[in-house]
Amino acid sequence: MLESLVLFVLVAAILVIFLHDFGKMLKKLFAIPGVALFLPLFLVSWVVVTFEQFFLWILLKIQIFLVASVSFLASLLPFTWGANMVAGVVLLMALTLLPMAAVHVWNKRRMFQAVPNVWLVGLFIWLALSMLLSLSLVSS
Numbered sequence: 001m002l003e004s005l006v007l008f009v010l011v012a013a014i015l016v017i018f019l020h021d022f023g024k025m026l027k028k029l030f031a032i033p034g035v036a037l038f039l040p041l042f043l044v045s046w047v048v049v050t051f052e053q054f055f056l057w058i059l060l061k062i063q064i065f066l067v068a069s070v071s072f073l074a075s076l077l078p079f080t081w082g083a084n085m086v087a088g089v090v091l092l093m094a095l096t097l098l099p100m101a102a103v104h105v106w107n108k109r110r111m112f113q114a115v116p117n118v119w120l121v122g123l124f125i126w127l128a129l130s131m132l133l134s135l136s137l138v139s140s
Contacts, residue, residue, distance in 0.1 A: 063132045066091065070133070088133055096126040 015022065030036050048055060073087035100122045107113070 059132065062129075063135065066129065066133050092126060092129055092133065095129055096122050099125065 029039075069091050070084055070087045073091060074083035077083045077086060100118050103121075104118060
């Protein structure tokens, strides 16, 4: 543990000392055509492959939360037939629209203008949550 801390401090000190040179190197690297597209894609793919078990654990916890929320909402409904599906739709709508509305209101108060393409963020949230929720409803 102590060796890791020493190594981290050493690498951080070297990075701070040669920060200007690293900046020049990154500018030259990103000046190559296609690097701005493929380098972040490569880095994110590497992180996902390296920490796959951690990402799967996070997705499982989110799925458990979604199933528990759907069953809680379904227990509040006055009918039983189709209550899980109605609760799932209500939960998906709330978890997709409420964060987008909160960000929209917060940015309108702070900058007096709306965030461009906020619907795209909502679409990705909705897709991820609907995939997790539909997998849990199919498996149960």
